[in-house]
Amino acid sequence: MEETSIAGNATTKTPSSAVSLASEATASSVETARTMVDVERVDFCYGTSKALHDINLQIPEKRVTAFIGPSGCGKSTLLRCFNRMNDLIDQAKVTAGEIRIFGMNINASEVDVTGLRKQVGMVFQKSNPFPKSIYENIAYGLRIAGVRDRRVIDETVETSLAGAALWDEVKDRLHESALGLSGGQQQRLCIARAIACQPEIILMDEPCSALDPIATAKVEELIYLLKERFTIIIVTHNMQQATRCSDFTAFFYLGRLIEFDRTEKIFSHPAQKHTEDYISGRFG
C-alpha cells in the first residue's frame, strides 16, 4: 500500500474547481492516511444487469467514509464487494476491475474468503444478535475461530463490549438473552461482535435506520470512537448522519460514483450538480 504522505506540503490546497478524487482529497488535509480499500475500474453485474459501472475509489485507513445516494444506486452492492458477501448471491460478480485491500486483490482465486471476512466485519441495517446470551454472542465467534482459553474469551467479551460502549449497560446481565436488549443496544452488541474478531475494516449498511434518535446518537458517538482503531464504511440515507460522523463521503447515482471528497466539501461545495441536487433534497 502507498503511503499518501504530504509532509512538507501541508499548505497545498486542492483546487476548488477540481472534481476531487481520493488522492486529492487526502492531499488537501493536514494528515497522513494510507489507502485501505482500493477500488479500480470496477464493474459489477447481477446476471446480465450491471449494477456498478467503472467505480474508482480509494478509501482511507482509520477514517469514516459514508456512501450516500438514492435507493438502488449500488451502495450496498459495493459495500458487500469488500467482504465478498455478494458471493452468496447467484450470478452476482465483479466483471471488470480490481478491489485491493492491503494491496491484495480480494477476488483472486487464492484468497481465503473466511480470513477476508475476519478482516472485514459487517453490521447490518437490522440488528441480528444470535438468540443466545449477551456473553455468547461475542464468545461464539471466538470459539469458531479456535479460541479455547476461558480467560481470553472473558477478556475479549469485556473489551469488545467496552469498545462498543455497551459494557456498563450489560455487565451485570451477561448471561441473559441478547434478545432482551433494546434495539440500540442490540445494534451495539452486533458492533461488539464485529470488533471481537479484531477486523481492520467495519462495514455498516444503514446501521441506524431502525433506531430512534437517542439510540442513533449513541451509535454515531461510537463510530466516532471506533475510527481510532478501524476503517469504517457506512451506508446512510441520513444526510445529517453523514455530516456528523464521516470524514469522507462518496455520492453514487445509477450505479456510478459521481463524487468523492471530504465530507465537509461534499456538503458545502460539491463539484457536481447531481451531488448538490441530491444533498439539497431535490431528488432521492
Ligand SMILES: Nc1ncnc2c1ncn2[C@@H]1O[C@H](COP(=O)(O)OP(=O)(O)O)[C@@H](O)[C@H]1O
Ligand atoms: N440480489 C440482487 N439480485 C439482483 N439485483 C439486485 C440484487 N441486489 C440489488 N440488485 C440491484 O442492484 C442495484 C443496486 O442495488 P443496491 O446495491 O441494493 O442499491 P442501494 O444499496 O444503493 O439501495 C439495484 O438496481 C438493485 O435492484
Ligand SMILES: [Mg+2]
Ligand atoms: Mg442498500
